[in-house]
Amino acid sequence: MIEWQPWVITMATTIAWVVIITGLLQIGLYIVQLVYAAISLANRPPVSRSSLLWQRYSDRAPPIAVLAPAFNEVVTIVESVNSLLSLQYPQMEVVVINDGSTDETLERLIDQFALQPVDRYYDLTVRHAPIRGLYASPRIPNLLVIDKENGGKSDALNAGINVARSPLFCSIDADSILESDALLRAVRPFIEKPDEVIAVGGTIRLANGSDIHAGRVTRVRLPRNFLALVQIVEYLRAFLMARLALSRMQALTVISGAFGLFRRRLVLEVGGYSHGTVGEDMELVIKLHRHMREQEKPYRIEFIPEPVCWTEAPGDLTILGRQRARWQRGSLETFVKHKDMLFNPRYGRIGFLGFGQILVVDVLGPVIEVAGYILVPLLWSVGLLSIEYLLAYLAITFTFGIFVSVATLILEEVELRRFPKPTDLIVLTVVAIVENFGYRQLSNFWRLRGLWQFLRKQQGWGQMTRRGFQRA
Structure with missing residues (x-):
């Protein structure tokens, strides 16, 4: 057996403790979030049918502009717009932003909806690429199409915010599907606490x-x-556990760019969506937190689970890896840009809880987890760590990971019951277990790639080919 120098053993033990403590911090955060999510779900108001929601809110619901950026969406754009126009909401305008598409997206919209060029006054409060024209239809008064030069999703949304007239706007992806009553459900907090x-x-x-x-x-x-x-x-963990819990703590740091409702006036005050970042949705939420804290005004940023937006997940490793690397890069860009908020008493719980979570889970988590995958088993195999360290590491990596995922599925079944067949939950439970043995590790390597891209100041989204909604 090799006789190791004391300093080598000390270094190996220190590495093991860093990995284990970081893992325990993450698990501790997840368990606290589970508790808060369970409390929030248990105390939420009864879920009303759409007809009751209409009776209750239709007279008080503020107008909403639904902003749908579109780039080369010729195949699905007509169906997407028809879906948005059929949403159940009393006062709504659908604003489609053609972000310099190089296919026939604009032509398909003009032909299908009998659009004509129109003049409409708007302020250039937030910056974006030039608008080439506005189009409306005499037979569909609540549809407006903006044709602009290409500038990316943030740029397109800024154009939509400038042109829209409603006090609230809803940002969605053009290829996502909102449930028909999603806006009625999502607007409830604005009505109850205006x-x-x-x-x-x-x-x-x-x-x-x-x-x-x-x-x-x-x-x-x-x-x-x-x-x-x-x-x-993963989505159940992210939304039903993490975001619901952080919302109850009033420390929510991200609202998905695929479906979020915002007060337009305040978004204009913070300069709209930022350019030069792939995490524009998270960055906007952080800017709103910062603005309201610095203004010392009471405010709430909330997540509610009932309104649902359906989207398509990547079905192959290459596309999924690009997506996860991009998400990681977006989190790091926002964290570094607003790093002065971390543990800063001026920003209250968002500085301590919100940014504390980003630090542990997004900034330190991937690096230390990947280091643990490589170093802890290696150090044990060469005799630098005792079996107790290895067992503690394995317990954190696998046992607690399985517990968190399965507990989230239990919350889903007890409180929401969106999966119609019992066998669905059995399948997802098996997946929640299996994902810890290979997929979770691969996901952290993707996030490490995102860190490398961030350090290299790499920009752009990368190709994100979708297969279209289908059984897959």
Whole structure:
């Protein structure tokens, strides 16, 4: 047996403790979030039917502009716009922003909806690429199409915010599907607390495998693709556990760019969506927190689970890896840009809880977890660590990871019950267990790639090819 120098053993032990303590911090955060999420779900108001929601809120619901950026969406754009126009909401305008598409997206919209050029006054409060024209239809008065030069999603949304006239706007992805009553459900906090609520996020669920007809999810079904299945579990953890808990703590740091409701006036005050970042959705929420804290005004940014937006998950490793690297890069860009908020008493719980979570989970987490995958087993194999350290590491890596995922599925079944068949939950439980043995490790390597891209100041989204909504 090799006789190691004391300093070598001390270094190996220190590495093991750093990995174990960081893992325990993450698990501690997740357990606290589970408790808060369970309390929030248990205390939420009864879920009303759409007809009751209409009776209750239609007279008080503020107008909403639904902003849908579109770039080269010629195949799906007509169905997407028809789906948005059929949303159940009393005062709504649908604003489609053609972000310099190089296909026939604009021409398809003009032909299908009989659009004509119109003049409409708007302020250039937030900056964006030049607008080439505005189009409206005499027979569909609540549809407006903006044609502009290409500038990216943030730029397109800024154009939509400038042109829109409603006090609230909803940002969505043009290829996502909102449930028909999603706006009625999402606007509830704005109606109940109009002087405090400035932004609301809803749930993003994956439509892979489900039946889609006329821009609506008509039957929820699980996909057959393992990557899509494991992402369903991830999305449940992210929305049903993390965001619901952080919302209750009033420390929510991100509202998904695929579905969020914002008070337009305040978004204009903070300069709209930022350019030069791939995490524009997270960065906008942080800017709103900073603005309201520095103004010393009471406010609330909330997440509610009932309003649902359906989207498509990547079905192959290459596309999924690019997406996760981009998400990681966006989190790091926002964290570094606003790093002075970390543990700063001026920013209250968002500085301590919100940024504390980003530090532990997004900044330190991937680096230390990947180091643990490599170093802890290696150090044990050469005799530098005792079996107790290895067992503690394995318990954190696998046992607690499985517990958090399965507990989230239990919350889903007890409180929301969105999966129609009991066998669906059995399948997802098996996936929640299996994902810890390979997929979780791969996901952290993708996040490490995102860190490397961030350090190299790499920009751009990368190619994110979608297959279209289908059983996969």
